Amino acid sequence: MTPQTYCLFRRGWLALLVLSCSLSIAVRAQEHTAEEVPVRAPLIVGAYAQGSIIMAHTPAIRHLVTSHPTGFELNFQRQTTGAAPWHGWYKYPKVGVAFIYYDFHNPILGHALAVSPYINKSFSHGPRHDLSFRLGTGLAYLTNPYNRETNHKNNMASSAFNATLQFRLEYDYALTPHLGLLAGLGLNHFSNGATTKPNLGANLPTLVLGLNYHEFRAAPRVNVSAPAPADLGQTFYNVSTSLGYKQRSESDRQKYLVHSITAAVGRRVNRKSNLVAGAEGFYDKSLKAQLKDTTRAGIKQPDVKKAGVFVGHELLFGRLAFVSHVGIYVYNPYKSATFYYERLGLKYQFTNVAFGAVDLKIHRGAADVVEFRIGARL
Known part of the structure; x- marks a missing residue:
């Protein structure tokens, strides 16, 4: 492979x-x-x-x-x-x-x-x-x-x-x-x-x-001509926050908190798909520890906070959705990874407003952090 x-x-x-x-x-x-x-x-x-x-x-x-x-x-x-x-x-x-x-x-x-x-x-x-x-x-x-x-x-x-x-x-x-x-x-x-x-x-x-x-092979099927979903063509807004933790290296056994906030706009374009776009901010405490190890004393350390914009797709299975995003960092003083990132995850719409998700944030094919997300659809 x-x-x-x-x-x-x-x-x-x-x-x-x-x-x-x-x-x-x-x-x-x-x-x-x-x-x-x-x-x-x-x-x-x-x-x-x-x-x-x-x-x-x-x-x-x-x-x-x-x-x-x-x-x-x-x-x-x-x-x-x-x-x-x-x-x-x-x-x-x-x-x-x-x-x-x-x-x-x-x-x-x-x-x-x-x-x-x-x-x-x-x-x-x-x-x-x-x-x-x-x-x-x-x-x-x-x-x-x-x-x-x-x-x-x-x-x-x-x-x-x-x-x-x-x-x-x-x-x-x-x-x-x-x-x-x-x-x-x-x-x-x-x-x-x-x-x-x-x-x-x-x-x-x-x-x-x-x-x-x-139990039996010939499964009875109903609702063969299912109507289109009621929200087809409608625009929606999401706000969410996530928490995760990560280990920086094998030698450093400490787990560091990673936090993000996200605002997005989306639209249901067909029965199976939502298209989304948004902006988000990240704070990764492991980067502070990394800077401490690599920056000489007396030199001003760059800001480890990051901000990005992204576009993405949601593949829908009822209330469950498979999420895929690609984003670009627009604020990135400390260039600890690539200028772009990806996200794959599962999202579940618990109510018409509240949702939860588990995502994997990725840099150039390597896992960065698992994000546990809660949010609201407006």
Whole structure:
């Protein structure tokens, strides 16, 4: 894998801790109006074995590429039926949650436990087959993280709790009306988003083989001609604030607070998308510590506060949105990183006004900080 590709996978983790949002979507997906026919979403239960290799995406982890991890997954998913308008807009995807166990077969790396909500989009569906792509993100617990005294060779992960990201192409073939054989090819990724260092992350290309139990395959669908959303073409305004923390280096074990405030304007341009633009300010306390170490005594230190402007996109799934931004620093006296930044995250609209988000702020493909955000839509 090229460094650019690895960076892309590494960014994706930010969808990470909004697990409850994904689960809420699965529940809200079954809501219906008085004019619609109530339809219960069919349940699918899967049990899969997984076999992986550890990808040496950087020479620094080659000493860990000595085994072939194996795992087991149990998942529960619902087939959307059209009870919410966005089901039809996305051609009736499945939503679910997976429980995953991994044995790295390496005493330095240990074992992993993960919980991952996901969405599964079908590309080709027939009476006896289903070809689909799955994207999931969640929380993982690694049993043997980096420890300077007892486990200093594990530079993949320095914290027990990490985010996990899954990409997978799946093919389900009907053996019986209720039982399906599933084969898949995917990638599992573990990372803490540079909250603690070292954090080179783990990439596991994975083969999957297992069985699915289908409550019934032919899912009833209602509301096929779902109307356009009521806010299509409308302008909205967001104000928000975020907090995060980061470790500056392996030698400095202290965690530093990172704070931001944001004001944005947006517009819903179609059923699936919002476009947004805004301005924001940042204050990163780790930069003060960095200046203290690198500036000679008596020399005036530059301001570490930053301000930027950004444009972005929100991909909508009901109340949940996948957020992607790119911004430029317009006030940046202390040039500690690139002149531009990116952000990927998950945002959930709890009410018509209040929302929350978890974002990953990035500089040139490297994680800078995980932001926990609250805000209001006006």
